[in-house]
Amino acid sequence: MGRYTGPKARINRRLGFQVYEDAGARKAFDRRPNPPGPPARRRKVSNYGLALIEKQKIKYYYGLREKQLRTLFDKARRMPGNTGENLMVLCERRLDNVVRRSGMTLTRPQARQGIAHRHFQVNGRTVKTPSILVRPGDIVTVRNRPNLKRMYEGVAGSDVTQRAEFLSFDQSGPRITVTAMPDFGDVSLPVDVGSVVAFLSR
Structure with missing residues (x-):
């Protein structure tokens, strides 16, 4: 599935x-x-249909293609611990999700577009890949351009309902600091990960 x-x-x-x-x-x-x-x-709806719905929730919510989701699933399966929880944590670590969860944008598509247009830097380096997985200590900033800073400062802080606890946000930058590795409790999408794991393991 391409971008919807x-x-x-x-x-x-x-x-x-x-x-x-x-x-x-x-x-x-x-x-x-x-x-x-x-x-x-x-x-x-059959059990298969219910599992498909749960999988589609993840794909649309995080803006993933089928191949991207399966790549993350394969990585989660190789990690120690619960595969479903690992999968969701990997989704939460995506750069576009981090930008959204900080409150710097109002939607994930908006965050992905900004990253693809090189509006953001990670640790001082300009990036254009929304799927980058952040780590504790990473710092995400807006490029030093007055028009970009004005645009994101105008949005930043307007929606803090989904601000994640593993992120520290400084609106004056604006600047995002990843303070910790997210865990399953930080996931903002209510989803039956068990059925998703069973579906992707077929």
């Missing part, structure tokens, strides 16, 4: 969760939270 450009509210309704956070998708979901399609055609 279709109706975001439709995905939210299909998955029963607001994986897309922009205002239009949230309002549409609040108006019509039921799945798309005629009610008469809706059938009981």
Whole structure:
């Protein structure tokens, strides 16, 4: 799956969760939270279907392609500990998610676009890859350009509801410091990781 450009509210309704956070998708979901399609055609979802929905939540929420998700899954499986929890922690460590969870952007697509356009630096080095996995001690800053600093300072701090505890945010920079390795308790997406692991292990 490439980058999804279709109706975001439709995905939210299909998955029963607001994986897309922009205002239009949230309002549409609040108006019509039921799945798309005629009610008469809706059938009981099988276990396979439920597991697929949980997997799709992760893909859309973190903006992952199928190959990216399976690459992270293979890495999580080789790590010690619970595979499902490891998978979610790897997703949380992605640079685009860190920028979003700091409150510097309002959505993950917005964070990914800014990174791809070279708006951010990690430890003083300009980056353009949203999938970079951060480590404790990493510092994420906006490039030293007045227009970029004004843009992100205007957004920073406007939404702190999802600010992660493993991040320290300095709005004056703006500057993000990764203070610790995230754990499963820091994951902001409610998902049945057990069913996702079973699905990806098929």
